[in-house]
Amino acid sequence: MKPVRVGICGLGTVGGGTFNVLTRNADEIARRAGRPIIIEQVALRSTNPECDLTGIKTTNDVFEVARNPDIDVLVEVLGGYDVPRELVLTAIANGKHVVTANKALIAVHGNEIFQAAHEQGVIVAFEAAVAGGIPVIKSLREGLGANRIEWVAGIINGTGNYILTHMRSEGRAFEDVLAEAQALGYAEADPTFDVEGIDAAHKLTILASIAYGVPLQFEKAYTEGISRVTAEDVEQADNLGYTIKHLGISKRTEAGLELRVHPTLIPKERLLANVHGVKNAIAIMGDAVGPTLYYGAGAGSEPTASAVVADLLDVARDIATDHHYRVPYLAFSGIGEDEGNLPILPMEDIVTAYYLRLLAVDRPGVLARVATILSEQGISIEALIQKEATEGELVPIILLTHSCREKHMNEAIRQIESMADIAGPVTRIRVESLDEQE
Amino acid sequence: MKPVRVGICGLGTVGGGTFNVLTRNADEIARRAGRPIIIEQVALRSTNPECDLTGIKTTNDVFEVARNPDIDVLVEVLGGYDVPRELVLTAIANGKHVVTANKALIAVHGNEIFQAAHEQGVIVAFEAAVAGGIPVIKSLREGLGANRIEWVAGIINGTGNYILTHMRSEGRAFEDVLAEAQALGYAEADPTFDVEGIDAAHKLTILASIAYGVPLQFEKAYTEGISRVTAEDVEQADNLGYTIKHLGISKRTEAGLELRVHPTLIPKERLLANVHGVKNAIAIMGDAVGPTLYYGAGAGSEPTASAVVADLLDVARDIATDHHYRVPYLAFSGIGEDEGNLPILPMEDIVTAYYLRLLAVDRPGVLARVATILSEQGISIEALIQKEATEGELVPIILLTHSCREKHMNEAIRQIESMADIAGPVTRIRVESLDEQE
Ligand SMILES: NC(=O)c1ccc[n+]([C@@H]2O[C@H](COP(=O)([O-])OP(=O)(O)OC[C@H]3O[C@@H](n4cnc5c(N)ncnc54)[C@H](OP(=O)(O)O)[C@@H]3O)[C@@H](O)[C@H]2O)c1
Numbered sequence: 045m046k047p048v049r050v051g052i053c054g055l056g057t058v059g060g061g062t063f064n065v066l067t068r069n070a071d072e073i074a075r076r077a078g079r080p081i082i083i084e085q086v087a088l089r090s091t092n093p094e095c096d097l098t099g100i101k102t103t104n105d106v107f108e109v110a111r112n113p114d115i116d117v118l119v120e121v122l123g124g125y126d127v128p129r130e131l132v133l134t135a136i137a138n139g140k141h142v143v144t145a146n147k148a149l150i151a152v153h154g155n156e157i158f159q160a161a162h163e164q165g166v167i168v169a170f171e172a173a174v175a176g177g178i179p180v181i182k183s184l185r186e187g188l189g190a191n192r193i194e195w196v197a198g199i200i201n202g203t204g205n206y207i208l209t210h211m212r213s214e215g216r217a218f219e220d221v222l223a224e225a226q227a228l229g230y231a232e233a234d235p236t237f238d239v240e241g242i243d244a245a246h247k248l249t250i251l252a253s254i255a256y257g258v259p260l261q262f263e264k265a266y267t268e269g270i271s272r273v274t275a276e277d278v279e280q281a282d283n284l285g286y287t288i289k290h291l292g293i294s295k296r297t298e299a300g301l302e303l304r305v306h307p308t309l310i311p312k313e314r315l316l317a318n319v320h321g322v323k324n325a326i327a328i329m330g331d332a333v334g335p336t337l338y339y340g341a342g343a344g345s346e347p348t349a350s351a352v353v354a355d356l357l358d359v360a361r362d363i364a365t366d367h368h369y370r371v372p373y374l375a376f377s378g379i380g381e382d383e384g385n386l387p388i389l390p391m392e393d394i395v396t397a398y399y400l401r402l403l404a405v406d407r408p409g410v411l412a413r414v415a416t417i418l419s420e421q422g423i424s425i426e427a428l429i430q431k432e433a434t435e436g437e438l439v440p441i442i443l444l445t446h447s448c449r450e451k452h453m454n455e456a457i458r459q460i461e462s463m464a465d466i467a468g469p470v471t472r473i474r475v476e477s478l479d480e481q482e
Numbered sequence: 483m484k485p486v487r488v489g490i491c492g493l494g495t496v497g498g499g500t501f502n503v504l505t506r507n508a509d510e511i512a513r514r515a516g517r518p519i520i521i522e523q524v525a526l527r528s529t530n531p532e533c534d535l536t537g538i539k540t541t542n543d544v545f546e547v548a549r550n551p552d553i554d555v556l557v558e559v560l561g562g563y564d565v566p567r568e569l570v571l572t573a574i575a576n577g578k579h580v581v582t583a584n585k586a587l588i589a590v591h592g593n594e595i596f597q598a599a600h601e602q603g604v605i606v607a608f609e610a611a612v613a614g615g616i617p618v619i620k621s622l623r624e625g626l627g628a629n630r631i632e633w634v635a636g637i638i639n640g641t642g643n644y645i646l647t648h649m650r651s652e653g654r655a656f657e658d659v660l661a662e663a664q665a666l667g668y669a670e671a672d673p674t675f676d677v678e679g680i681d682a683a684h685k686l687t688i689l690a691s692i693a694y695g696v697p698l699q700f701e702k703a704y705t706e707g708i709s710r711v712t713a714e715d716v717e718q719a720d721n722l723g724y725t726i727k728h729l730g731i732s733k734r735t736e737a738g739l740e741l742r743v744h745p746t747l748i749p750k751e752r753l754l755a756n757v758h759g760v761k762n763a764i765a766i767m768g769d770a771v772g773p774t775l776y777y778g779a780g781a782g783s784e785p786t787a788s789a790v791v792a793d794l795l796d797v798a799r800d801i802a803t804d805h806h807y808r809v810p811y812l813a814f815s816g817i818g819e820d821e822g823n824l825p826i827l828p829m830e831d832i833v834t835a836y837y838l839r840l841l842a843v844d845r846p847g848v849l850a851r852v853a854t855i856l857s858e859q860g861i862s863i864e865a866l867i868q869k870e871a872t873e874g875e876l877v878p879i880i881l882l883t884h885s886c887r888e889k890h891m892n893e894a895i896r897q898i899e900s901m902a903d904i905a906g907p908v909t910r911i912r913v914e915s916l917d918e919q920e
C-alpha cells in the first residue's frame with residue numbers, strides 16, 4: 045500500500061524522539077498502520093545529536109514542509125503560538141493532515157484550527173498535547189465514547205508533580221526543590237508555565253472540550269500555581285491524611301462546567317495521591333463506566349513521540365479510504381453539540397471543600413469567632429487542629445471544611461482576615477475526594 | 483446518516499447494561515458515532531427487570547439475529563463457548579460485524595473467528611472481554627501502536643482481587659472471604675474460573691496476542707490460582723514490604739514469551755498493589771512510552787456495557803466508508819507477523835524472583851543446608867526471616883530470593899522438601915518488581 049509521507053517540523057526533544065521511534069520501529073508501525081509511515085522531510089534549525097539524518101531530506105524552512113506536495117501529514121513540534129499557528133493553518137490550506145504536540149497552540153487557537161481543518165476535510169490530531177505518552181485523548185473520546193462524562197481530574201504537569209513529590213518526601217521548601225529541578229533539567233529556566241499552572245490549564249481545557257463537547261475556552265479556566273504551597277501546608281495536610289497535588293479539575297454540574305487548576309488536598313490512599321515525580325495520571329468519571337484512571341510519562345522525548353506516532357497511525361488508517369469521515373471526530377466530537385451551551389462557571393460558583401491555615405493570637409474566643417463566621421456563611425467544619433502555644437504567641441489553626449460555594453468561602457476569609465486577632469492572610473487550599481474506588 | 487442497527491443476543495448483566503446505555507445516552511452516542519446506533523432486535527431467554535423492552539423487537543432464538551438482514555452488528559453477550567462460537571460464525575457468514583464481551587470465546591476460538599471475519603471482511607471487536615470498562619485493548623493496540631511492547635501485567639479478575647484485598651485488610655482466610663464474596667454476589671457459586679485463574683488467563687492470552695502480534699495460545703498459558711494463598715503468606719509478604727496480588731503477566735524475552743497467571747508479591751508502593759476490591763488495572767511497558775497503567779471497573783453491568791458500546795462506536799465509524807480497511811486491525815494487528823514465531827516459553831524457563839515459606843525443625847544446620855541447596859542451583863537469597871521457636875518445635879522460615887530460572891527453583895524445592903528436617907511442602911510465590919515509576 046502507498047506509504048504515508050510525514051514531514052517533521054522541529055527536531056528538538058519531541059521531534060527527535062518522533063524521528064527515532066518512526067525509524068526504529070518502522071516495521072511494527074507499518075504493520076499496524078497497514079502501510080509504511082515514512083519520513084519524507086525534516087525541517088530543523090539546529091541539529092539534534094540523537095538523530096541520524098543520513099538520507100533524509102532536510103530544510104530550515106518549516107513552511108516548505110507545509111507546501112511540499114510530497115507530504116501527507118505535517119508534524120508540528122516546534123512549540124510556541126504564532127509560528128505554529130501560521131504553519132498549521134498553511135498545512136491545512138495545502139490539504140495536509142496535522143499532528144501536533146502543542147497544547148498551548150490547541151488550547152488557544154484550537155477552535156480556529158479545527159474549523160479550518162473541518163472545511164478542508166483534513167485531520168488535526170493532538171494526543172501528545174495532553175499527558176505525553178498516555179493515550180488519554182483516545183481513551184476519553186473513543187474508549188469512553190458511550191459515557192456522559194461527569195468529571196476529569198488529573199496530574200497533568202510533570203514539573204509541578206516533581207516539586208510537590210519532593211517537598212513531601214523530604215519536607216523541603218518550594219524554592220529549594222524548584223532550584224534542584226531546574227538543575228536536573230526537570231524545570232525550565234523560566235518555570236512560570238509549569239509551576240503557575242498555565243501548562244496544566246492548556247491541557248485541562250483540551251480534555252474538557254472533548255469530555256463535554258464544548259468549544260475550547262482557555263481564557264475561562266481558573267489557574268492557580270503551586271509557588272505558594274509551603275512545607276508546613278504539606279506537613280499539615282499529611283497529618284490530616286491528605287497529599288497536596290497540583291490538579292486540573294473539570295466537573296459537569298447542573299449550572300455549568302467547572303474548569304480549574306490549583307493545588308488540591310486529596311486523600312492519601314487515592315491512586316492520584318500515589319503518582320510520584322514527573323509522572324502524570326488522569327482520572328475520568330463516566331456515567332456508565334464509573335471511575336477510570338490513566339497513568340504514565342507525561343513528557344520526555346520518546347514517551348511524547350509515542351503519542352505523536354499513535355496519531356500518525358490513526359491518520360494512516362483514516363486516510364486509507366480517502367473519505368476522511370472521521371474528521372469532526374478527530375477534531376472534537378460534536379463541538380457545541382453535547383453541552384455546547386453549558387457555560388464555564390466563574391470560580392465564585394464552584395463547590396468544593398477547603399483546607400484553611402490561619403495564624404491567630406492565642407486568646408479565648410478567637411476560635412469561636414472563626415467558627416461563627418464560617419457558620420454564618422453556611423460552611424461547616426469537618427476537622428480542626430489548634431496547636432498549643434505559649435501565652436500571647438501566634439498559634440496556627442488548621443481547618444478542614446465540608447463543601448461550600450467558593451463565594452461563601454471568599455466572604456468568610458475576608459471576614460476572618462479582618463479580625464484583629466488573626467495575623468496575615470489566610471492560606472486556603474481546596475480539597476477534593478475524587479473517589480476512584482467508588 | 484444511515485443508523486447502525488444492532489442486535490443484542492443475551493439480556494443478562496452485560497446485555498441489559500448495553501441495552502440501557504445505548505438507550506439512555508443515545509444522543510451523545512449518535513453524535514460521537516456520526517450516526518444513530520439503534521437497537522433493532524434483542525434475543526433473550528429470560529426477561530431482565532432492568533430493561534424496558536417497549537417497542538423493541540424481541541426473539542428467543544439468537545440465530546434469528548445472526549440471520550436478520552436488518553442487522554448490521556451482532557452483540558454476543560451470552561457467555562459460554564459452543565453456542566456463542568456457532569452464533570458468531572453464523573453472524574460473520576451472514577456478513578455481520580460482531581461485538582462480544584466473551585473472553586473465553588475469544589481466547590479459545592479467536593483464531594478461527596478472526597480468520598472467518600477476515601475472509602468475510604467484517605469486524606470482530608472485543609474490548610469488553612478484557613478488564614470490563616477499561617479501554618485497554620484500544621490503548622494497547624492503538625494508543626501504544628508506536629511501541630514494541632516489553633511486558634504486560636495486570637489485575638484482570640475482580641473476584642480474585644476482592645478476595646486478596648479482604649484477606650489482607652482483615653487478616654482473614656481465603657475460604658472465609660470467598661464465602662462472603664459469594665454471599666455478596668462478587669463470586670459465582672462455582673468460583674473455579676475466577677479463583678483458579680482461568681478467566682485471567684483468557685484475558686492475558688488476548689492481551690499478549692495484541693501486544694506481540696502472536697496467535698492466541700490459551701492452552702500454553704500457565705495458570706495458578708489463589709486458593710492456596712494463606713493468611714500467613716499475606717502477613718509475611720506485608721512484613722517484607724510486599725502485597726500479594728493475582729496477576730496475569732506476559733513478558734517478551736529473547737527466548738520467547740512468558741504467559742502466566744499466578745499469585746505474585748509486588749512491592750507495596752506500586753500502583754498495582756494499591757488497586758483494591760473488584761477493581762482491575764493493567765500495567766503495560768512500551769519501548770518508547772515506558773510504563774503506563776490503566777485502571778477501572780473490570781466487570782459489572784454498565785462498566786462492561788461502556789466497552790461494548792465503545793466497540794459499536796468503532797464499528798459505526800469504520801463501516802461509514804464500506805471499505806472495512808480496518809478489519810485486520812480490529813482483529814489483531816499482524817497476527818503471526820510481529821513476533822509470530824516467538825514461542826510461548828514453558829514455565830520451567832521463565833525467570834523471576836521467589837518468596838518461599840518452609841517449616842523446619844529448629845536444629846542448627848537446617849538453614850545452612852537450605853542456603854547450600856539454593857546456592858548450588860545458582861539462586862541467591864535477598865532476605866530471610868526465621869522466627870524464634872521453642873526448642874524442637876517447627877519454625878517457619880521465610881525467604882526472598884533474587885531472580886532465577888524456574889527450573890532451578892523447582893529442583894531446589896525438590897531437594898529442600900526431601901530434607902528430613904523440613905516438614906511438609908514448601909510454599910512458593912513468585913515476586914515481581916514491575917516498576918511503573920521507572
Ligand atoms: N518536551 C516534552 O516532553 C513535551 C511533551 C509534550 C508536549 N510537548 C510539546 O511539544 C512541542 C515541542 O517541545 P520540545 O520539548 O520538543 O521543544 P524543543 O526541544 O525546544 O524543540 C523544539 C525544536 O523546534 C525547533 N524550532 C523552533 N522554531 C523553529 C523554526 N521556526 N524552524 C525550525 N525549527 C524550529 C527548535 O530549534 P532551536 O533549538 O534552534 O530553537 C527546537 O529544535 C511543544 O509544543 C511542547 O509543548 C513537549
Ligand SMILES: NC(=O)c1ccc[n+]([C@@H]2O[C@H](COP(=O)([O-])OP(=O)(O)OC[C@H]3O[C@@H](n4cnc5c(N)ncnc54)[C@H](OP(=O)(O)O)[C@@H]3O)[C@@H](O)[C@H]2O)c1
Pocket residue numbers: 491492493494495496497525526527528542543544558559560561562565583584585586610611614780781782783786
Ligand atoms: N458480568 C460481567 O461483569 C462481565 C464482564 C466482562 C465480560 N463478561 C462476559 O459477558 C458475557 C455475558 O456475561 P453476563 O454476566 O452478562 O452473563 P449473564 O448475566 O448470565 O447473562 C447472559 C444472558 O444470556 C442469556 N442466554 C444464554 N444463552 C442464551 C440463549 N441460547 N438464548 C437466549 N439467551 C441466552 C441468559 O439467559 P438465562 O438467564 O435464561 O440463562 C442470560 O440472560 C460472558 O461471556 C461474560 O464472560 C461479563
